[in-house]
Amino acid sequence: xxxxxxxxxxxxxxxxxxxxxxxxxxxDAKFDDYRSALEDGNPGEFWIDDGEELxxxxxxxxxxxxxxxxxxxxxxVLEGAYAQLPRYFADTDKVESLEGRxxxxxxxxxxxxxxxxxxxxxxxxxxxxAEEDSRVSPLSQIATFIASKxxxxxxxxxxxxPKEKQAYELGKKTFWNRMGAMDLSCANCHAVKGRVLRGxxxxxxxxxxxxxxxxxxxxxxxxxxxNVRTQWWRNxxxxxxxxxxxxxxxxxxxxxxxxxxxxxxxxxxxxxxVPGIKPRA
Amino acid sequence: xxxxxxxxxxxxxxxxxxxxxxxxxxxxxxxRGKSVSDAEFMQAVKESFLTENPNDFKRFQDPTLTTCxxxxxxxxxxxxxxxxxxxxxxxxxxxxxxxxGDWKQGKIWVEGAHGGRIGFxxxxxxxxxxxxxGANCYACHAVDPNFPQNGxxxxxxxxxxxxxxxxxxxxxxxxxxIYNAKSFVPCSLMPRYGAGEGHLLTAEQVADITAFxxxxxxxxxxxxxxxxxxxxxx
Numbered sequence: 001x002x003x004x005x006x007x008x009x010x011x012x013x014x015x016x017x018x019x020x021x022x023x024x025x026x027x028d029a030k031f032d033d034y035r036s037a038l039e040d041g042n043p044g045e046f047w048i049d050d051g052e053e054l055x056x057x058x059x060x061x062x063x064x065x066x067x068x069x070x071x072x073x074x075x076x077v078l079e080g081a082y083a084q085l086p087r088y089f090a091d092t093d094k095v096e097s098l099e100g101r102x103x104x105x106x107x108x109x110x111x112x113x114x115x116x117x118x119x120x121x122x123x124x125x126x127x128x129x130a131e132e133d134s135r136v137s138p139l140s141q142i143a144t145f146i147a148s149k150x151x152x153x154x155x156x157x158x159x160x161x162p163k164e165k166q167a168y169e170l171g172k173k174t175f176w177n178r179m180g181a182m183d184l185s186c187a188n189c190h191a192v193k194g195r196v197l198r199g200x201x202x203x204x205x206x207x208x209x210x211x212x213x214x215x216x217x218x219x220x221x222x223x224x225x226x227n228v229r230t231q232w233w234r235n236x237x238x239x240x241x242x243x244x245x246x247x248x249x250x251x252x253x254x255x256x257x258x259x260x261x262x263x264x265x266x267x268x269x270x271x272x273x274v275p276g277i278k279p280r281a
Numbered sequence: 282x283x284x285x286x287x288x289x290x291x292x293x294x295x296x297x298x299x300x301x302x303x304x305x306x307x308x309x310x311x312x313r314g315k316s317v318s319d320a321e322f323m324q325a326v327k328e329s330f331l332t333e334n335p336n337d338f339k340r341f342q343d344p345t346l347t348t349c350x351x352x353x354x355x356x357x358x359x360x361x362x363x364x365x366x367x368x369x370x371x372x373x374x375x376x377x378x379x380x381x382g383d384w385k386q387g388k389i390w391v392e393g394a395h396g397g398r399i400g401f402x403x404x405x406x407x408x409x410x411x412x413x414x415g416a417n418c419y420a421c422h423a424v425d426p427n428f429p430q431n432g433x434x435x436x437x438x439x440x441x442x443x444x445x446x447x448x449x450x451x452x453x454x455x456x457x458x459i460y461n462a463k464s465f466v467p468c469s470l471m472p473r474y475g476a477g478e479g480h481l482l483t484a485e486q487v488a489d490i491t492a493f494x495x496x497x498x499x500x501x502x503x504x505x506x507x508x509x510x511x512x513x514x515x
Contacts, residue, residue: 127401129401130404131406133406166317172313172317173314173317173322176310178350180340181477183346183470183471184470188434194433195433197421198420199429199430199431206309240398240406245332248328251329267306
């Protein structure tokens with residue numbers, strides 16, 4: 001049963017009724033109050049419960065569950081696995097993000113083909129990314145469940161495999177490359193101290209401390225659209241603003257951008273605390 | 282009450298975690314992933330992005346940005362003059378031949394953030410091309426002092442016309458700067474609004490914005506209006 005749809009409406013209203021969201025992020029202190037006030041009743045917790053049900057449920061052409069999925073620490077080992085993603089997987093010969101790996105396991109263990117993955121999981125995942133029309137994506141639910149199994153651990157990104165090094169360099173290149181109809185790079189907005197965009201203070205993603213705080217909060221509950229959002233979603237939202245085409249979940253650029261930012265996060269040794277809370281997109 | 286206690290517990294935990302020693306940030310500003318060639322990057326781009334319009338991939342391969350990326354925004358004098366020449370040649374006048382349009386329309390274009398977002402079919406936040414685009418100048422500039430938010434990537438444009446007047450040279454410069462900022466500053470951070478793949482504005486809109494910055498009646502060139510609350514306070 002989907003606990004989320006049952007409870008979300010009432011709980012969200014009850015928790016958020018008395019809290020005013022500050023209009024500008026320049027006042028970070030206000031946000032800290034806001035986040036701690038929500039800490040007691042993070043509606044994102046429902047994604048963990050629903051994700052767990054989906055993860056252990058039999059599904060797909062092979063009528064199998066995902067419980068033997070190997071996230072890098074062995075089949076079915078979930079504790080601490082997210083903290084070491086993205087990483088290289090020999091069976092697919094690719095560096096994979098959390099969502100990318102879930103999709104690989106859906107194919108390998110549950111027998112879905114590419115078309116079924118697109119129609120049954122990615123279409124809804126992509127439409128779900130809209131602020132205006134936010135929906136619940138099973139892929140986000142499963143991702144939130146797996147990620148929560150690394151809570152309390154810092155990211156640990158080794159880049160031991162040559163393909164991991166390559167992906168990291170691709171992420172760096174993408175982050176620093178000016179492109180899109182705005183002529184901007186991610187770095188133009190996220191690597192220079194003190195920049196403000198239309199009243200919003202921009203987080204420095206090259207600063208390990210800030211990256212640790214940001215990346216360790218995803219998947220995060222975004223209050224403005226009442227939905228839990230993954231690292232892919234965050235990158236896609238900024239690429240959308242740069243007027244670039246649609247970023248495919250689990251694609252090389254998606255995985256590389258995540259790896260680049262998570263590597264920065266790992267240097268801070270900040271602990272993962274999922275689902276985080278974000279006041280707005 | 283219970284809430285209070287839990288919250289203060291959380292705050293304590295948050296304070297404790299601040300004492301974690303901070304690792305030294307690696308400075309990537311010189312390297313910028315240059316071991317990845319432009320060809321390898323484009324290959325990854327083709328695999329990673331979905332679009333129904335193959336022209337959208339031109340947004341990754343603009344010749345001016347390619348030079349800016351390769352030189353880390355420090356083009357050689359020869360490259361700089363190539364960029365300036367190319368970008369200058371993109372500039373066109375509105376059909377009526379006038380650099381100055383309607384400042385009231387300009388106000389709308391300057392505030393608007395709609396335009397150019399490419400979605401996935403059915404994605405609700407993509408921008409419909411049938412609606413006129415905005416320029417979102419407040420992302421980077423302070424402009425009308427009555428507008429509640431602004432960014433700081435570009436200089437303040439408040440009082441722009443009051444400070445510079447409306448002489449023919451300044452009118453032409455302002456129009457051309459908005460139409461194509463890189464026709465003056467080769468690797469300017471400011472987008473090219475009138476030129477380039479996916480550019481946001483028509484020549485007429487650029488003229489409207491030129492008027493918004495320069496017209497003596499425009500709020501840009503007049504004192505900030507008191508809000509009702511501020512007036513009551515006096």
